Amino acid sequence: MDLSQYGPWAFIAGGSEGVGASFARLLAASGVNLVIAARKPEPIAALAAGLRGEFGVEVRELAINLCAPDMLEQVQQATHDIEIGMLICNAGAENSLTPFLERKPGRAEMLIALNVTAPTQLTYHFGTGMRERGRGGIIIVGSNSCHTGAPRQVVYSAAKAYQFNFAEGLWAELRPHNVHVLGLILGLTNTPNLARTGYKPDPAAGLIMAEPKDVAQQGLDQLGHEPIHCIGGWTDRWRQLRGLPRGEAMAMIG
Numbered sequence: 001m002d003l004s005q006y007g008p009w010a011f012i013a014g015g016s017e018g019v020g021a022s023f024a025r026l027l028a029a030s031g032v033n034l035v036i037a038a039r040k041p042e043p044i045a046a047l048a049a050g051l052r053g054e055f056g057v058e059v060r061e062l063a064i065n066l067c068a069p070d071m072l073e074q075v076q077q078a079t080h081d082i083e084i085g086m087l088i089c090n091a092g093a094e095n096s097l098t099p100f101l102e103r104k105p106g107r108a109e110m111l112i113a114l115n116v117t118a119p120t121q122l123t124y125h126f127g128t129g130m131r132e133r134g135r136g137g138i139i140i141v142g143s144n145s146c147h148t149g150a151p152r153q154v155v156y157s158a159a160k161a162y163q164f165n166f167a168e169g170l171w172a173e174l175r176p177h178n179v180h181v182l183g184l185i186l187g188l189t190n191t192p193n194l195a196r197t198g199y200k201p202d203p204a205a206g207l208i209m210a211e212p213k214d215v216a217q218q219g220l221d222q223l224g225h226e227p228i229h230c231i232g233g234w235t236d237r238w239r240q241l242r243g244l245p246r247g248e249a250m251a252m253i254g
């Protein structure tokens, strides 16, 4: 895969495991250097060492909470001397099914910071350089929860809806500048984070669990084409959902 349009460095927000780590591996295999950002330093260090050894790329390790108020300053410090040609905003999962008013104070703000504020700030920051250089790529990792409001995931579904429109609008604005944008919409995906929640899909529900490496591969393959790509055939279902009365659409997603 020729990813030179997206080099020489990629920044992956939430790059230490799952889909983010799969993106890291595919980019490293194509010779793209990496900044891997996540909270826990140990998984970042282990992944970085493996990628340096296997592919000979440079990897910067950035242990950071993307919800921190000084997130962008920390990112600037870590990247001011390198050219970021690819931004992947992956971190953003919601691990609890809880009604809005029963959540702990601050939980909603944290989800908004992770899914709305951080991708917005990172895109503004790195997208400016990409537009000036006339090349680059931005992938925002979303969720099928974006298609309707979702009881017990009220803020998550609203934040993911923001990401959907954000990616779509940016796709149109940056396309004339040869900066490719993709909203990559995931369904159930076999990530370590999902495994930690203890979730086991009900076989009777017929849900298919995607693998992170396939999701990341599809993301890179689809970048530069349509603004939105839904994993697992959901692109057709999403179009179908848009035509339904909202109550029916919510029941289908639920």
Ligand SMILES: NC(=O)c1ccc[n+]([C@@H]2O[C@H](COP(=O)([O-])OP(=O)(O)OC[C@H]3O[C@@H](n4cnc5c(N)ncnc54)[C@H](OP(=O)(O)O)[C@@H]3O)[C@@H](O)[C@H]2O)c1
Pocket: 013, 014, 015, 016, 017, 018, 019, 020, 037, 038, 039, 040, 041, 043, 064, 065, 066, 067, 089, 090, 091, 092, 093, 094, 114, 141, 142, 143, 144, 186, 187, 188, 189, 190, 191, 192, 193, 194
């Ligand atoms: N897994 C699914 O079934 C599924 C379904 C639909 C959509 N998605 C979407 O796919 C993306 C990835 O999901 P995921 O299941 O892999 O879990 P995730 O927690 O969103 O992503 C895991 C990565 O993000 C990092 N991370 C999480 N919170 C962070 C924070 N506050 N600051 C910095 N880094 C943070 C994690 O490392 P640390 O823990 O060390 O910080 C790890 O590297 C999310 O946007 C999610 O909404 C997932």
